[in-house]
Amino acid sequence: MYLDENGDLATGYNIMNLIFLQDTTLKHQMVGRYNPYAPPGQDFTIDEKAIVWESSFTQKPPQFRCTPSCHPGYRKLTREGEPICCYDCIRCADGEISNQTDMDTCTTCPDDQWSNQKRDACIPKVINFLSFKEPLGITLTSIIMLLLLITAVILGIFIYYRDTPIVRANNRQLSYILLVSLILCFLCSLLFIGHPEDVTCILRQTTFGITFSIILSSILAKTFTVVTAFHATKPGSKLHKWMGSKVSNFIVISCSLIQIVLCLAWVFTAPPFAYLNMRSEIGTILIECNEGSVIAFYCVLGYLGLLACISFIIAFLARNLPDSFNEAKYITFSMLVFCSVWISFVPTYLSSKGKYTVAVEIFAILISNTGLLGCIFSPKCYIILLRPERNNKKNLRKT
Structure with a gap:
C-alpha cells in the first residue's frame, strides 16, 4: 500500500x-x-x-451496517468511538443535496439553484421583484393613478379659476409648477414597479430626486413670497423689487439646478444598476436596483431634506402673518408631514428587503406628496368649489 x-x-x-x-x-x-x-x-x-x-x-x-442505508437527501455521520460501519443519517442542509444512497457528504447547489423539499435535487430559485401583476403592485399602481387623477383635476380647477383672487394669491404660476411637478412625481413612482433594468434603476432615482427638488423649490419660493408680500406692505419697505415672478423663478431654477448637478455626478461616477441578490432570502433570487454609490444616494436625499427644513422653518416663522390668505400655515403643516414621512423612511428602508424596500420608497413618495397636495391645495379648492362667496379680495383679507 x-x-x-x-x-x-x-x-x-x-x-x-x-x-x-x-x-x-x-x-x-x-x-x-x-x-x-x-x-x-x-x-x-x-x-x-x-x-x-x-x-x-x-x-x-x-x-455489515449498524444502521439501515441513508436515503437520498441524507448523508452519513460516523458515530464517534464506534466502527466505521456505524453511522447516523443526517438530512442535508438548505441549498445542499445528495442524490445517491449512503453518501458521505452533501453537494452544494449552484448559486442560481436551491435544494428541493426532499433534498435530492437542485431546482431553479424563485425570481422575486415588485411586479405590476401581484396584489401589492396592483394596489400601489391603483393608488398612484388615483392620486394622479386627483392632482390633474386640481390643476384643471386652478387653470379654470385662474383669474379669481384665491388662485392669484401667493403666485399662481408657482401653484402651476407645483401641481405639474406633483403629477410628474406620481408618474415616476411607476418606475419603481416592474422588472428592474439598468435604465429604469437610473431613471427611478434621478427623476425622483429632480422632481422632488422642483416641488420643494416651489414651496420654498411660495414661502418666500408670503414673507416678502407682508413686509413689502410696510411703509418705507424696499422689498417691492423682490415681489416679481423673476425672484420666484430664480429660486425654483437655482435650487433645482443643484439637484440636477448632484444627480448627473451620481450617474457619471457610480450609477445605479440592476443586480441579482441571491443571498438575502432562502431559495429566492431578488432582482434589485443597487444605488451604485450610497454616498450619492444619501446626498440626493440630504439635499431634499435641507430644502424641506428651510421651507418648514420659514413657513413656521411666518404662519401667523396677517396676510391675505396666508399660505404659510398650510405650508407648515405640509412640511411637517413631509419631514415626518422621510425621517421614518430611512430606518424602514434599511431594514426592508427585496420588493418591500421598493414598496417602502413608493409609500414614502405617495404619502409625502399627498400631504403636500392636501395641506396646500385642499383649503383653496374648498373655497373655490364650496364657498365661492368667499373668493374675493374683501373676504380673503379676513381669512
Missing part, C-alpha cells in the same frame, strides 16, 4: 474473495477493483454475483 501526503491511496488495488475449499485449501478470486484515478462513481467496482460467501451465513450478503 502506498499513501500520498493526504493519506489517500496513490495506487489502485484488486479486491479478492478468499474461498475456503472442502479440501482445506484456499482459493483467491478477484471480484472487484479500486482505481483512484477513475471518474467519480467508477472508482470502486465490484461484482457481487462473483462473491462466494461462507455457507454458514444466514444472510447473503451479510448485514
